Amino acid sequence: MSLRPAPDASLSAARRSRELADTVGGPVVDVLVVGLGATGAGAALDAAARGLSVVAVDAHDLAFGTSRWSSKLIHGGLRYLASGQFDVAHESAVERGTLMERTAPHLVHAQPFVLPLTPLVSRGQAALAWAGFHAGDALRVAARTARATLPPPRRLSGTETRRLAPALRAGGLRGGLLSWDGRLVDDARLVTAVARTAAAHGARILTRVRALELTGTGARVRDELTGEEGEIRARAVINASGVWAGGLVDGIRIRPSRGTHLVLREQDLGPLPAGLHIPIPGETNRFVLVLPQGDGRVYVGLTDEPVEGDIPDVPEVPETDIGFLLDVLGSVLNLPVRRTDVVGAFAGLRPLLDTSPEGHQGGAARTSDISRRHAVLTSSEGVITVVGGKLTTYRRMAEDAVDAAVAARGLGAGPSSTASLPLVGAASPGALDALEAPRHLVRRYGTEAPAVHALGVRDARLGEPVLPGHPVTGAELLWAVRHEGALDEADVLDRRTRIGVVPADREAALETVRNLVGKGLVRKS
Numbered sequence: 001m002s003l004r005p006a007p008d009a010s011l012s013a014a015r016r017s018r019e020l021a022d023t024v025g026g027p028v029v030d031v032l033v034v035g036l037g038a039t040g041a042g043a044a045l046d047a048a049a050r051g052l053s054v055v056a057v058d059a060h061d062l063a064f065g066t067s068r069w070s071s072k073l074i075h076g077g078l079r080y081l082a083s084g085q086f087d088v089a090h091e092s093a094v095e096r097g098t099l100m101e102r103t104a105p106h107l108v109h110a111q112p113f114v115l116p117l118t119p120l121v122s123r124g125q126a127a128l129a130w131a132g133f134h135a136g137d138a139l140r141v142a143a144r145t146a147r148a149t150l151p152p153p154r155r156l157s158g159t160e161t162r163r164l165a166p167a168l169r170a171g172g173l174r175g176g177l178l179s180w181d182g183r184l185v186d187d188a189r190l191v192t193a194v195a196r197t198a199a200a201h202g203a204r205i206l207t208r209v210r211a212l213e214l215t216g217t218g219a220r221v222r223d224e225l226t227g228e229e230g231e232i233r234a235r236a237v238i239n240a241s242g243v244w245a246g247g248l249v250d251g252i253r254i255r256p257s258r259g260t261h262l263v264l265r266e267q268d269l270g271p272l273p274a275g276l277h278i279p280i281p282g283e284t285n286r287f288v289l290v291l292p293q294g295d296g297r298v299y300v301g302l303t304d305e306p307v308e309g310d311i312p313d314v315p316e317v318p319e320t321d322i323g324f325l326l327d328v329l330g331s332v333l334n335l336p337v338r339r340t341d342v343v344g345a346f347a348g349l350r351p352l353l354d355t356s357p358e359g360h361q362g363g364a365a366r367t368s369d370i371s372r373r374h375a376v377l378t379s380s381e382g383v384i385t386v387v388g389g390k391l392t393t394y395r396r397m398a399e400d401a402v403d404a405a406v407a408a409r410g411l412g413a414g415p416s417s418t419a420s421l422p423l424v425g426a427a428s429p430g431a432l433d434a435l436e437a438p439r440h441l442v443r444r445y446g447t448e449a450p451a452v453h454a455l456g457v458r459d460a461r462l463g464e465p466v467l468p469g470h471p472v473t474g475a476e477l478l479w480a481v482r483h484e485g486a487l488d489e490a491d492v493l494d495r496r497t498r499i500g501v502v503p504a505d506r507e508a509a510l511e512t513v514r515n516l517v518g519k520g521l522v523r524k525s
Contacts (some may be wrong), residue, residue: 008197011196032218038391049421075182104508109182114177164268196423257306258349261347353388440471451479483498
């Protein structure tokens, strides 16, 4: 059974309501995907692009879980190369190039990083890091990513280092090492673009629909907006629910790892033309990252700590993580960053697959030592679970999961096409540069930026920033409701935009959200 492609990629409350009514208790679909993070949305797109009929559900919103709490980096796999995971490293480099040059060049850009050679970095450590950056460039070459997309590493003088990172302490600074990696303008925006592209290929994207029970032939679900329950029947079921995967399928053991980030105001650190790699004392291959966001904020992360017990919807950030990150940051800065300077913090849980022997959960010494390889597993009932991996490799994870579903269920579908399928808004750099719209909108919406901008031109209120000093405009809030499936205030503030990562900013913007788009929201958060 194949669905006709949707007329456009717009997601809205009205479309959700219509497609939910057609799906629950309706005809059998080819593929049901549970989870609408990066991998789940990717699986929906992969299957729909092959001509299969697809329904994808999530108990919350697009990118509600781990996919909105990343470092916003599209890694080339250097860390995995250092630990001997050559296949994971190469896969990461390939997928990075795919995103930057073909599928999402509007959302993923080259990010420079400086590793400052302070007195805390020995010459031996500096030599090891320099060799690692050259190995990373070799990965770029092997992945056939152009040097124009990602420049090679180079050494910096002390003056050049301070120019790229003025906040660094000058005393004892021997210079720096400059390297490049891919960086998302926003991880949740990537998921939204993938989901909307899937919708444009006919997939039914249903948020606020909780899977209560999975079988190999469908799921019992509940509409979280109305409480109504029903059945979705499918020829194949893909469980892409990340850290919650084990709660839906027996035999899946996840060992979550918490990655914490701090949010600082750029004014407290000064201008940062580049990000920073700050070596963690006592570690040979781990760094704290300082990531300027271009919106007046700077993220500092991240930790890698095991999480025990029940998995929360939204992880809390412990003070120990905040203290650790501030201590490492303070080891290189000219002026200290105090606890009161931290205006926000967030944590994500990595869905690492526990492969230790049954009864010996937690066999690996640290979560940082657990492989980032992904796995596709099939339960005794025929549910296909994809778990592990990382944001950079979401597309490959999705492809492998759909391949498994096609093979297991004998679905009539060809190979994946998503490695060359542009996401909504994608275009060549030249085409993006030629768009008549503000640059910050082009970086977030690509070819849709002129349409977003036009909303603000027609209505001056929508053209104004939602918050003083923050680039998000009222037009973006309205666009989120009309075209990106935002159903409540949290969807708008916490995922379609990043206003909500600073609680004070979130509170200040609430009234604007209610005044500008409140009538279009299904409910308040």
